[in-house]
Amino acid sequence: MKTIIAFILTIITLTGFSTPDANEILRKVDKNLSSDNRVMESSITIQGKRGARTITSKTYAMGDKKSFTEYLSPAREQGTKMLKLENQLWIYSPSTDRIIQISGHLLRQSVMGSDLSYEDMMDDRKLTDIYDAKVLSEEELDGRKTYLIELTAKVTDVAYHSQKMWVDAERFVPLKQEMYAKSGQLLKRLEMKDVIQVKGRWFPTTMIYKDMLKDGDGTEFKISKIEFNVEIPEYIFSKAALKK
Amino acid sequence: MKIAFKLAFRNLIGAGLRTWLNVIVLSFSFVVIIWMKGILVGWDHQAKNDMEQWEIGKGQFWHNQYDPYDGFTITDSHAPIPSEFKPEIEKGEMVPMLFAQGTIYPQGRMQPAMIKGIPASQTLLKIPTHKLDSVTDAIPAIIGEVMARSSHLEKGSRIVLRWRDSKGTFDATEIEIVDIFSTTVPTIDVAQVWINLETMQEKLLLPEQATLFSFANPEENRSEVGDFRLKTKKDLTAEIDAMIETKNKGQSVFYIILLLLAMLAIFDTQILSIFRRQKEIGTYVALGYTRQQVVTLFTVEGAMHAVLAAALAAVYGVPFFIWQARVGFTVPMDTSEFGMAIAPTMYPIYSMGLILSTTIIVLLTTSVVSYWPARRIAKMNPTEALRGKIQ
Numbered sequence: 001m002k003t004i005i006a007f008i009l010t011i012i013t014l015t016g017f018s019t020p021d022a023n024e025i026l027r028k029v030d031k032n033l034s035s036d037n038r039v040m041e042s043s044i045t046i047q048g049k050r051g052a053r054t055i056t057s058k059t060y061a062m063g064d065k066k067s068f069t070e071y072l073s074p075a076r077e078q079g080t081k082m083l084k085l086e087n088q089l090w091i092y093s094p095s096t097d098r099i100i101q102i103s104g105h106l107l108r109q110s111v112m113g114s115d116l117s118y119e120d121m122m123d124d125r126k127l128t129d130i131y132d133a134k135v136l137s138e139e140e141l142d143g144r145k146t147y148l149i150e151l152t153a154k155v156t157d158v159a160y161h162s163q164k165m166w167v168d169a170e171r172f173v174p175l176k177q178e179m180y181a182k183s184g185q186l187l188k189r190l191e192m193k194d195v196i197q198v199k200g201r202w203f204p205t206t207m208i209y210k211d212m213l214k215d216g217d218g219t220e221f222k223i224s225k226i227e228f229n230v231e232i233p234e235y236i237f238s239k240a241a242l243k244k
Numbered sequence: 245m246k247i248a249f250k251l252a253f254r255n256l257i258g259a260g261l262r263t264w265l266n267v268i269v270l271s272f273s274f275v276v277i278i279w280m281k282g283i284l285v286g287w288d289h290q291a292k293n294d295m296e297q298w299e300i301g302k303g304q305f306w307h308n309q310y311d312p313y314d315g316f317t318i319t320d321s322h323a324p325i326p327s328e329f330k331p332e333i334e335k336g337e338m339v340p341m342l343f344a345q346g347t348i349y350p351q352g353r354m355q356p357a358m359i360k361g362i363p364a365s366q367t368l369l370k371i372p373t374h375k376l377d378s379v380t381d382a383i384p385a386i387i388g389e390v391m392a393r394s395s396h397l398e399k400g401s402r403i404v405l406r407w408r409d410s411k412g413t414f415d416a417t418e419i420e421i422v423d424i425f426s427t428t429v430p431t432i433d434v435a436q437v438w439i440n441l442e443t444m445q446e447k448l449l450l451p452e453q454a455t456l457f458s459f460a461n462p463e464e465n466r467s468e469v470g471d472f473r474l475k476t477k478k479d480l481t482a483e484i485d486a487m488i489e490t491k492n493k494g495q496s497v498f499y500i501i502l503l504l505l506a507m508l509a510i511f512d513t514q515i516l517s518i519f520r521r522q523k524e525i526g527t528y529v530a531l532g533y534t535r536q537q538v539v540t541l542f543t544v545e546g547a548m549h550a551v552l553a554a555a556l557a558a559v560y561g562v563p564f565f566i567w568q569a570r571v572g573f574t575v576p577m578d579t580s581e582f583g584m585a586i587a588p589t590m591y592p593i594y595s596m597g598l599i600l601s602t603t604i605i606v607l608l609t610t611s612v613v614s615y616w617p618a619r620r621i622a623k624m625n626p627t628e629a630l631r632g633k634i635q
Contacts, residue, residue, distance in 0.1 A: 103316045117347075117354075156411040181406065181416040213404050213416065215352025 022133035028172035047217035092242035252545035270553035282592030301458035323471035340454035346407035361444025375423035388433025526630030546614020
């Protein structure tokens with residue numbers, strides 16, 4: 001009898017050790033995804049009713065408060081710039097040569113017809129700062145072992161009340177994410193692929209963003225080049241830089 | 245003077261077709277000016293009346309931060325309902341409303357919409373809010389016709405409504421369109437979804453809070469209350485006044501052209517009369533008329549065109565005005581997205597002041613135009629005039 005109890009206890013203990021604590025997983029995810037600053041070149045492919053169109057851009061980001069994006073192509077969007085400072089967002093359009101602040105209902109509109117709204121781009125605090133995490137299960141996703149984590153907001157001023165996240169058990173990068181409204185309605189789904197290692201951190205270079213309330217095949221966000229912790233001049237994050 | 249009128253009238257009638265052509269043109273100006281001004285007055289009346297009945301009541305209280313033209317202000321434009329308002333709200337003489345921005349997803353499209361919470365039990369405004377009491381497993385909502393058309397929604401449609409609560413957290417749920425109302429006031433229709441106030445307060449985590457209030461009683465001695473500032477009916481309808489003022493100025497050009505045409509005809513007639521009736525003028529002077537009396541006679545004769553025109557205008561204008569006031573004038577275009585309360589059919593309103601002022605303006609203008617050529621008479625040599633020599 002003693003042997004059986006000892007065996008069960010050993011199994012429980014071993015199981016406990018094999019699945020790390022959810023908050024620890026989240027901390028490791030944050031370590032991979034957050035950085036003091038980063039510069040990246042990316043493309044957004046929007047699947048529309050009349051086919052797909054691709055927009056390329058270059059983004060400079062400092063922490064989670066400041067970011068500056070310049071659209072490089074196609075010709076129609078070239079020169080459009082977007083500046084985010086704290087919770088304010090400005091857009092410069094070269095065709096009108098004007099800077100407009102995106103607010104109110106404009107924030108709810110989609111960015112260039114994609115499944116991302118401007119307000120989706122506004123909240124990028126560290127996950128550990130805003131969510132309590134719980135491991136629900138271990139699942140296999142695209143041939144990789146993942147931890148399915150449930151995130152529940154621990155602060156009130158968070159965009160999504162709860163999320164489900166499938167985190168790669170080896171690299172600690174989310175491979176799939178589902179964002180839910182307070183009512184439990186699934187709002188957005190994010191799939192991440194093509195994970196690469198940059199300066200010791202794992203980072204997904206392809207993200208497919210899908211607004212679950214909207215028709216369509218979603219928006220693909222592909223990073224072609226990314227650099228972490230590089231020197232970014234401070235003037236980049238100013239309204240004056242929008243018109244340059 | 246009495247003789248001058250008698251003579252002028254006889255001369256005028258004696259001129260036959262020439263007089264009647266002038267009178268017809270002038271009477272046409274009369275009718276058109278009165279009708280167009282009547283339409284403007286009717287529009288002003290209808291727009292203000294509709295705004296009062298559908299949106300503003302006899303006035304509103306706005307949250308200090310609320311500015312309908314500034315999207316930045318909507319999120320923070322709410323405060324607890326002041327205790328001073330509660331007795332009026334309970335009596336149904338004041339309607340609290342709470343606004344928030346949201347997104348609807350009709351047929352899988354993403355569309356921004358303003359969500360407005362209003363008590364289902366209110367009867368102050370004509371919005372059919374009693375329908376918000378419908379029993380359904382989704383949130384009952386009502387929308388205006390323009391919104392229904394632009395979003396391809398109909399009664400019974402179910403769509404997902406997404407919003408952020410006061411803390412910024414997304415929430416989404418299904419709403420069911422339980423009624424579609426038809427109104428001429430676009431500010432309560434275009435891109436708006438109306439739901440029950442209590443549901444809205446609960447979903448937004450803003451219990452007992454409101455953005456603005458419409459009230460029924462203008463007599464109360466009102467001023468700013470807490471976070472809410474007073475907006476009188478005059479303030480709220482100032483845009484309509486400005487619009488009417490602009491339209492009025494624009495239409496004046498049209499009146500001037502019309503009057504100009506009529507006046508040109510009268511002016512020509514006067515010139516012709518003086519030219520052809522030189523012997524007559526000489527005779528008047530020979531009979532003892534002063535030159536000034538002859539000028540007066542010709543001026544009265546010209547001005548009498550306006551009197552005859554007024555009489556003729558009354559003959560066919562009055563039935564036309566009555567008919568128009570009954571059936572109205574339907575604007576030959578879609579007015580629903582003009583951003584102002586414009587009914588598709590406008591009913592003209594004619595006041596005594598409008599008719600009198602138009603008559604006086606036409607009479608004065610005609611007198612001036614008649615006097616202008618008649619001044620030449622004063623310079624005429626009576627002997628030569630009597631001989632009929634052209635001067």
